[in-house]
């Protein structure tokens with residue numbers, strides 16, 4: 274008889290995790306208000322405007338620009354920084370494709386670099402080594418919600434005159450030394466896609482403290498218009514990246530829960546760190562002591578199959594899912610994606626881009642290892658109570674005890 278749920282045994286998880294997304298009367302009323310106001314377009318309404326000001330204030334940023342999604346937030350940022358053909362932007366190899374594809378939207382070249390083996394965030398030494406005279410910006414990704422080393426990255430970007438952009442799609446309300454991420458560089462971009470820690474199904478925002486940048490980004494997102502000028506005057510290249518009032522209204526309601534939900538996820542993740550660290554072969558993502566709060570879009574940990582009788586990471590993930598713990602593999606490293614390996618990305622570059630093909634042949638051992646050996650739990654599992662945390666750890670222990678059933 275099988276003990277593991279994968280083979281027909283009783284699942285370890287006894288009660289369901291909290292559902293996601295969460296909503297209540299606040300969202301219901303906000304949506305009704307938009308409906309009845311007949312202002313469904315941000316150009317006429319103010320729900321989206323109110324939300325972007327509130328989100329910026331929460332992060333102690335001067336400006337917030339709500340946009341259609343987190344990918345577009347990066348694309349607008351790159352366009353507003355006037356980065357294009359012949360320019361290079363450094364990004365981590367270990368991230369969602371949007372971080373790099375957004376750079377290609379203006380014809381600039383994403384330069385991939387490896388990550389830190391313990392935090393899975395961009396490696397500042399690798400960033401420094403990748404800088405060339407063509408480097409115009411560095412985009413860092415706060416992986417899973419854990420801030421990158423902002424001390425070193427702000428210093429490196431400043432010394433080389435490169436714009437620092439924080440892709441904070443995973444890191445709403447995360448803090449580095451008590452300061453919210455998304456506010457360290459010229460711009461911080463966020464996503465409100467369905468699985469994120471605040472959502473309207475889709476959506477994004479760009480935070481900034483730079484008035485000139487915000488003005489240009491606002492124009493890029495609204496067809497190249499300028500505030501105060503005639504509606505049919507267009508001054509720079511832009512497109513329609515405007516967020517609707519429906520989404521602005523829902524996000525305003527979601528924001529009221531962000532602080533408490535972040536505190537809960539941060540607390541539960543620390544409890545889970547203690548429990549999982551005690552299990553041979555499991556090493557949680559390292560929590561840098563300068564990370565004063567981790568928003569935890571994902572909970573990541575390293576899995577050593579040797580402590581599980583050699584069961585593959587894929588088998589381990591299947592086994593934990595069957596036990597009732599939602600578990601997934603991480604991002605494939607960008608350099609290994611067909612889009613890059615086939616050379617298709619080159620169609621976006623200028624004929625004289627001077628690209629050396631390094632992207633396809635360079636080794637990225639740490640991000641490759643992350644794909645093979647790092648496992649993620651999605652954020653809603655951290656919104657439960659201490660029993661949920663205990664049951665996650667017990668499920669991992671159970672899979673280890675009966676790992677022979679996985680072989």
Ligand SMILES: Cc1ncc(COP(=O)(O)O)c(C=O)c1O
Pocket residue numbers: 342343344345368369371372414440442443463464465466475476477
């Ligand atoms: C690191 C990262 N950057 C950017 C994005 C893009 O956000 P969106 O899906 O809202 O376009 C995501 C989305 O999942 C992401 O994980």
